[in-house]
Amino acid sequence: MTDRHLTVADLAEPPPDEPRPDERTPPNDHRAEQAVLGSMLFDPRGAVEITGVIDGHHFYYPRHETIYEALRKRVHSLKPIERYLLANDLRDAGTLARCGGTVYLEELYQLGIAVPTDAALHFADEVRRTAARRRLVEAGTRIMALGYTPSDTPPAELHHTALDTLERDLILQPVPGVDEEVGDRFLDFTTLYTTPPQPIPWLIAPILAEGRITLLYAPGKAGKSLVAMEAACALATGGLALTQRTPHHPVHVLYVDQEQTPEDWRDRTQAMGYTVQDAAELTEHLHVSNLQAWAPLDTVAGGAQLLAEVRRTGARVVIIDTVSKVVAGEENSNDTHQALYRHTLAPLKREGLAVLLLDHTGKDLEKGARGGSAKTDNIDIAYQLTPRSHDKLTLAPTHVRFRDDATSRTITLVRSTIPRLTHVEDTWSDSTSPAAEFRPTRFMEKISRLVEATPGLSKSEVLDLVTGRAEYKRKALATLIAEGYIEDVRGQHNKATLGELKPYREASDPMASDRPDGDQDGTP
Structure with missing residues (x-):
């Protein structure tokens, strides 16, 4: 094989028996669809980006749509993308033969070798544009049928029906990673003014609340990951942690961990008193993505991938450890953190999740978290964690977007190892110590x-x-x-x-x- 990149002319012609049986074949691009699928098979990292650009319904050929959906499912489930694994998925679903079998998957893979990710994204855009043209043809066909069909319907009503067809088929088409409808979520001021103020739905007051984004930042090795891990385990098992005073029902927690090894999790949770008897409940409610290859969360693909995992696991809490390791943009750029909020944090907040972000301080501790000012502009609560001694640390609020007396004070946590590793609020008369x-x-x-x-x-x-x-x-x-x-x-x-x-x-x-x-x- 030569070193040149694959061009559209190099790709195989569509099989004559696959197009849908229409009198006139709607717009489609078999070559571009093959290029997209081949690239996804060859480059799993690029596959993540492609899933943020197109959906299965953009493909014209049924077998391509089926193969794409199987690939997308693997991407969103953080499973490896290999030809034989994909073949097993299709075989289990009873669709392998109709997708061309393993021979066709191998053909796509070989084509994908010559398609770099940037070219694959171009082909993906072409697939989406062709799908838009196809929808235009389909809408026009329905409107033509409406005009040819004898009817006593008044002309004005016919016009409205035609406009509704255009709106449904062209304007309201779903875009990957974007909500289809927002009108039902416009602010209702009558309800707003007549509903009594509700208390902040704290999960761990005053640190973590539903529908709020908390930033916890500290120097390296200060213990922020340990605090977050303790909170995650307690939330997942219904236990007490940090400032909690009353038990609660276990909740699903998604922990995106780009720092700790599995051995770190074992050692630290065992130090916290968890044993094999707690393993089933932890596994059921605490979903730790440990050093996995996520798409950058400041991209459309990364935000869509994380939201898909949230919905799959039923998570009500998301912990990201740490922010600097899950973004592709320059850490000190405000554009990076605006993109992180737009693609990932805003959708999670809209779903009512509690989000805890962990990050490092800059060289100057007085200037707060490392990075651009937009990092704190888009969060609700920011706490600076500062070690005060070998067994004591403080959480000082440095940014609060909403009014609540609980967030106005500095919290002192005492680290105890008897009878287990815990961080308990130091109140000088703490009954939970x-x-x-x-x-x-x-x-x-x-x-x-x-x-x-x-x-x-x-x-x-x-x-x-x-x-x-x-x-x-x-x-x-x-x-x-x-x-x-x-x-x-x-x-x-x-x-x-x-x-x-x-x-x-x-x-x-x-x-x-x-x-x-x-x-x-x-x-x-």
């Missing part, structure tokens, strides 16, 4: 003796000087303050320090036995 399950009397006495011997220490200084599990120390200090053993004292420059009101001793505490077996440091 593992430390809240018992009375940490040993730590209470340690802290009381320290403050008694060294008055004027701050809370952070006390927690640093006392050794042991961080969550137990915080619980102990909060309990001592709440029960009047220690008080907050405002000193010079309004500095908060701790003062002893009365000593605490574990031996005198009637509830001292209400603690787990073994040492409170977590050692059996």
Whole structure:
């Protein structure tokens, strides 16, 4: 085979027995249809782009439409495109013989070798344009039949019928990746003004809500993926995570992960306490696309591919980790993020999904997420995640599009590993923390003796000087303050320090036995 690219003249003529039995063959381009299918078989990556340009109904020849739909199904299911696998799909559907068998698939593949992706996209446009001409002929044929048929219908009604035919066949034709009708979603101001305001449909307040897009950005290795994975697992199993206080029903989560390996998922979810007994529920509700070759989400094809997976899995939450790895355009270009919103995020938002985007900060942390300003222009909530210590991090809201008291505060999360890896909101009296399950009397006495011997220490200084599990120390200090053993004292420059009101001793505490077996440091 020569090095030159395939031209239309090089392609096979259509078989004489395949055209549809019309008196005059409608417009069609057998050569272009072959070029499109051959290119999809030879170049799976280009196949993703082609599915964003044409649909099966654009093909004139029935076997080409059948082959294309089988290919498109593989593309949208993230399955490999191989000739023998496609043949198996067609054989299982009972359509392989009528599509020309494996011989014709091999012929298409050989043709596709000489069709680069840019040429295939040109052929795809030609297939779509030919289909438009064909619809024009079909509409004209129906209008001609309307004119030739004797009728008592008034002329004005005939004209309306003809116009309706044109509108249905020419104007309202579906475009790949575009909704066919939008009129039923125009804003109804009567309903808007008469319906009482509804609460924000939080899934994890105030981080993730239905119909909202959240951006979580942080420096590398700060733990944003770990936080997102914990949230995803909890949502999929109906558990608690981060700031949640009440259980909920499991929801389907689609996690587009371009960072973690399968081994990372195993190790991290096991650290979170999930076992083989949870595997079935996780598999059913948590759909992790792990390092798969998605079409860029700032393209029509990528947006259509993701939306198809959302609908196939029934996902109500989409997590993208990370944004910079799923776009083809320049990361610092506003055009890239406008295209990402237009092709992917807006359709997901329109479907009422909760979307969580993970991204990196730039070199200057004060300037927020890396990239153009359009990155935050198109989202509803942006949180900057900042590690404060080995076991504490904060989520600070830097951009909020809607009013809600919950989004106005900085959230402090405490990372705990006892009895499992969790991130729990630090409220100094958190009832969901593992430390809240018992009375940490040993730590209470340690802290009381320290403050008694060294008055004027701050809370952070006390927690640093006392050794042991961080969550137990915080619980102990909060309990001592709440029960009047220690008080907050405002000193010079309004500095908060701790003062002893009365000593605490574990031996005198009637509830001292209400603690787990073994040492409170977590050692059996």
